[in-house]
Amino acid sequence: MKTIGRRIRRTEDARLMTGRGTYMEDLQPLPNLHHAAILRSPYPHARIKGIHTERAEQMPGVKGVVTGRDVARWTQPFPVGVTAPVEYYSLAVEKVRFAGEPVAVVVAKNRYLAEDALDAIEVEYEPLPAVVDIEKALEPDAPVLHDQVGTNIANDRTFDYGDVDGAFSEADLVVSHKFNFPKFSATPVETYGVIAHHDPSENHFTIWSNFHGPFTLQSVMAAALQVPSNRLRIIIPKDIGGSYGIKSGVFPYMVLMAVVSKKVGLPVKWIEDRQEHLFASSSGTDRVTWIEAAVKRDGTITGLKMKIVDNVGGYIRAPEPASLYRTHSNTTGAYKVKNLRMHTVAVMTNKSPTGLIRGYGGPQHYFPLERLIPMIAKQLGMDPADVIRKNLIAKDDFPYRTASGGMYDSGDYQKGFETVLECAKYDEWKKRQKEARAEGRYLGIGLACIVEPSGSNMGYITMALTPEERAKSLPKSGCAEGATVSIDPMGGISVRISTVPSGQGHETVASQIVGEVLGVDPHSVRVIAEMDTSTSPWTVASGSYSSRFAPVGSSAVYHAAQKVRKKILEIAGKQLQVPSEALELKDGKAIGKDDPSKSVSLRRLIGSAHWNPQALPEGVEPGIHETAFFTIPTAMPPDEKDLVNGSVTYGFVADAVLVEVDPETGQIDILDYVTVHDAGKLLNPLIVDGQILGGLVHGLGGALYEELAYDANGQFLSGSFMDYLCPTATEIPPVTVKHLETPSPLTPLGAKGLGEGNTMSAPVVIANAVADALQPFDLSIDTLPLTPDRIWSLIRKAENKQPILEGEK
Amino acid sequence: MKLKKKEQTTICLTVNGRRYVESVEPRKLLSDFLREDCGLTGTHVGCEHGVCGACTILLNGSAVRSCLLFAVQVDGAEIRTVEGLDTEGHLNPLQEAFSEHHALQCGFCTPGILLSASELLEYNPHPTTEEIEEMLSGHLCRCTGYKGIVKAIEKVANRNPKFTHES
C-alpha cells in the first residue's frame, strides 16, 4: 500500500483532542514528589554578597533550600565550545548577570508553599553597571560580565573564501548597510518542566523533562553533574507542548533540579511559569550585521563581506555560539557568489542566554542578505526580481558547492522563483501598487529567496574554533539518528524513535513509512516516541532540531523497516522454497512477485521467528527486533581551510508579499503572502503545510510584533503576554503555499527538512515589502520588529528631512 | 464568605457529569484544582495570567479561563472540560474536523480552543469567518498559524446546524 507522501490524518490527534496526552506537568512517575520554586534576580548585573535562607527553611511544608554555594560544590560549570573561560552554572554563583537569573531554589510539599517561602529568602546584592546593547558591550570601557574572560567577547573568528579583494576592486558598485535584528522567542504555550530524582545508593540521576535534544547535551549535563554518562538517565514524555527549539534550553534546569533532589533527598518537580519563561528561558540572539556587496553593472553580485555580532546574553551556553555558524555553509543563500569574507563575533551582555530556535541564525542572516537585493536593484535602477534572476544558482550547477563549503544537494531555484512570481501575479501587483500610489496609498511588494538548510552536521558547531584549535581534539561530524522496528510474537509492530517530536507528527510519518515498507496498514503500527536515554536507540545528534526528522530521522526508520523486511523475506523464501528476491510484502503477506500463488501470511512468518527459531534459515537470528542508524556521508568535519557543509539537505523557499502601509498610523497590513517551497519529496503533505504555516507565523511575529525588550539599564520589559505580543488569529494574512518536489539524492525517500524556511524568510520579505511601500519617503528599513510605532517615527523623521510624496514630484 | 488563606473549605461541583466533593485551600486556582484534585490533566496552563486561553473550560455553559478563578468560586457549578467532549473515545464532529484540517500540532492549546469553539457554535451555529477569528483571538497557538483551526470550525459550522458539545 502506498502511504508515504499521502495526506494522512495524524495518529497523535485523538489523544491530544480528548485531553489524554501526556505532557510534562501531567507526569507523576514517583511517590512523594515535592515541588520546587525558583528565586530570581531582580538585577541585571550584581554581586551577591549574602543569601539568608534560615527563615524560609522554617516555613510550613518546606523541605530545603538550595543556593549557588551548593551548586558550585556539587557541579562543574557547563562545558561550552569556545575557548573563552566562561563559568556558567545552573544557579548564580557570586554574581548575577541577567534579570531573572536563578539565585535560590525552595523545595516544599506543593508549589504554593514553595512560592510562599521564596518571599522569606533575603539576598544582599551589590548592583553593578549593566550593558545590554551589542555595540556598547564591545566598547573598551563597557562593564565586563566575566572578570576571568576580561572582555565581553566570547567568540571571534574571521573567514576568507575566494578572492574578495579582487571582487571588490573590480566592482562597478559597492552596496553596504548595517542591520539590527531583535531578540525574540517562540514562546511555546507549554513552559519548561523538570522532574529529577537522585538515588544515592548508586549515585544515579533520573530526569524527566520536555527537553528535545540535541543529545550532545546529555554529555554536557553528565559533565556538569560529575557522573559517568550512564548514571544520568533522561526520559522525555510522549507529548511536548511545542518548542520550536526553545525547550532545548531547559537543560540547565535539568541539572539544577538534579542537584536540588540530591541535596534535599527527595524527588523534585518544577514547572516554569510564564513570567519565568519570558525572563529567563531561551531565545534567539539579537544581531548586528554590517554587510557589503560587490556588484557588477548588470546586477551580478561578485563578492560579499559581512561582520556579524550575536548577543548571547549573560552566559555563553551550549550550543552557542552556534547561531553564528548554523547558516555558515549557506551564507551566500540562493546566489552564486564565490568570494566571501566573514567576521563572526559572539558578545555577552546582561540579557538572558540564547539557544536553539526555529530557523536558528537564519532569520538573522537572511534579513541583511535579502534586504540588500532591493537596495542593489534601486541603485542600479533594476527590478529586484531581475537582480535575483541574475544571481540564482542554476539547475545544472547542482550539487553546488558554496564558497564556504556547503554542498547543496539538489534544486531548481529558477523554477521556484518564477513560480512564486506567477502565483503572486507579480506584474499585476506592480500595477496595483502604481494605481494605489496615485490615490495616495502605500502598497509595497517584497521578494525573498532563501536556501533552507536541514539535518545539521554536528561538525559545524566546531567552526567556533580555529582549524588549529580543532586539530587538538577528535574531528566532529555526522548527523546520525537511530530507530528500532520490532514485531512481537503475535505480530504487533512497534517502532521506537529518538527524534523527540513536539507536535511535528513523527508518530504518524513513522507509521506511514513502516506500513509501506512492510505492506501493512499504517494504523496497525504503534510508534513509541517517548525518549529514554537508557533504552532508546540514540546518538549524540538525536533529537528534534534543524528539521532533521524528514532527511535523517525518517531515513533511520526506513532503514530499520528495511532490515525487518529483508529478514521476513528470507524466512518466507525458505518456507516457500523460492529465492527471497522473488518475493515482496503486500497486504500482510509475503507473495511471489511473478507468481502470486506462492504466498504466506506475515503472521505466520513472524510466528516462526519467535516460536520456532530452529526452522529459521541459516544465519537468521531469532526474534524480530531491528535497529538501524543512519547518517549522510556529506556531513564531514570542517576542513583546515574552514570549509564546512553544515547541513545534509538544502531546500529552497521563494516568497512574494504585498503589503499596505498607513503612513498616518504606521500600521502594516499584509494583503497577500505567496510562498513556494522545494523540500524534496514530501512525506505527508497535510503535516508539511501545517509546519510551513506555523513557521511562517513565527517569522511574521518576529517581523511585526515580538521582542524580548530591555531598557538601557538591563531591566526586562516583556514579562507577560500583555507585553510580549504574539500573533493571534486575526493577524494572519492570506497565505498561498505551493510545492515543487526536487528529490534529495542523499536520502532514501528523497525528503528534505522543512518548517523553518518561512521563519527565516518572513521577517525579511515583509521588511522588503514595507521598504518598497515607503520608497517615496527617504528612510531605510533595517531594524525589526516593524511596529506601528517604529514605522510612524521613521516616516515623521523622513518627512521632517524632505517631504517628497509621490504626487508632488 | 470570609476565608483565611490556608483554611480548607469544602466545595461541591459537577465536572463532566461527575460529582466532586473536595476540600480545598481558598487560594487554589480552579485550573490547579481540576488538574490535581480531579485528575483532569487535559486542562492546560500556559500563562496563568489570562492571555493564552489554554486553560479555558465551560462553566455553566460559558467559556472561562480556569487560571483566573479560584476553585472556591465555582462551588455548586457545572463544569465541562476537554475530557467531556468525546463519548468513550468517539470524537465529536468538531474534534473530527480538527483532525481532518490539521488544526493541532503539539495539542497544548487545543483543549481550550475546542471548548471556546464549542461555546461559540452552541450560541452561534453559523459564525462567519471573522466571528471565528475573533473568538480565536483569545487563544494563543504557536504551532499552527490558526488557519487549520478556522477551517475546522467553519466546517462544523456549515455542516452541522445543531452542533452541541455533547455531539
Ligand code: FES
Ligand atoms: S493559562 Fe489561563 S489563560 Fe493562559
Ligand code: FES
Ligand atoms: S497546537 Fe501547539 S500551541 Fe496550538
